[in-house]
């Protein structure tokens with residue numbers, strides 16, 4: 423029987439239920455905790471977060487994958503409290519959102535060192551807790567191409583994924599050829615990789631989406647809700663209709679089983695105000711109604727929110 427690491431205990435794949443594969447309890451760039459202009463009292467942050475997770479439960483949500491990497495506000499003891507209070511399974515990650523936001527301490531480390539760090543966080547625990555990472559996060563630095571540091575992190579993540587059986591989630595789908603080359607050279611099948619954020623505003627490339635899916639990789643429509651239609655949208659936003667149309671074209675190409683949907687929303691953002699009105703619940707309250715209207719069936723929605731996340735997150739036999 424398959425298992426998935428959560429912040430409390432590893433659980434059976436069957437218990438994952440409705441899962442959002444790319445969310446955040448609270449994400450910020452390293453140093454954000456020192457920027458007091460956005461600082462929130464811990465009990466205020468706790469209350470808004472609990473409310474959003476309870477709403478997620480009411481929508482039938484059972485598993486929340488927190489893609490907050492090392493140095494971005496990941497707090498395992500806090501995640502454990504939130505999970506116990508709400509009954510939501512929380513899956514944490516090891517790794518970095520991208521090389522250019524990795525803390526200086528880690529930048530000069532070797533591939534072997536980073537591999538050992540990721541393996542330890544998946545197999546032993548994170549920061550002295552028993553919470554084991556359920557996935558490995560990597561990403562592309564600003565500029566559109568993997569930097570040397572990004573490549574080192576991708577290689578370490580690939581080796582750790584092979585050694586532990588944990589999957590990889592990427593921040594951005596840009597420069598996929600370089601990423602695919604690294605994964606292939608480390609013998610990591612692409613069906614262990616979710617290439618995330620294919621739906622961000624300035625970075626749409628539908629040919630690239632098809633190349634990734636044809637090679638077995640997952641393609642993330644996982645910044646859903648960062649809509650240009652909203653008040654004060656971020657620069658990576660997109661008109662809501664454009665995103666839905668892009669998603670529907672991906673399904674029409676026969677890639678339902680390679681599609682991932684998530685909101686990449688903060689329960690309570692760190693170091694920036696977050697986007698008002700945007701949470702994981704946007705998926706249920708805005709996106710699902712949109713795609714139902716566009717013709718997506720309940721069975722297809724179950725594939726997107728239950729079966730695909732379960733297949734992807736289930737730990738493989740270590741090699």
Ligand SMILES: [Zn+2]
Pocket residue numbers: 444445446449489686
């Ligand atoms: Zn994210």
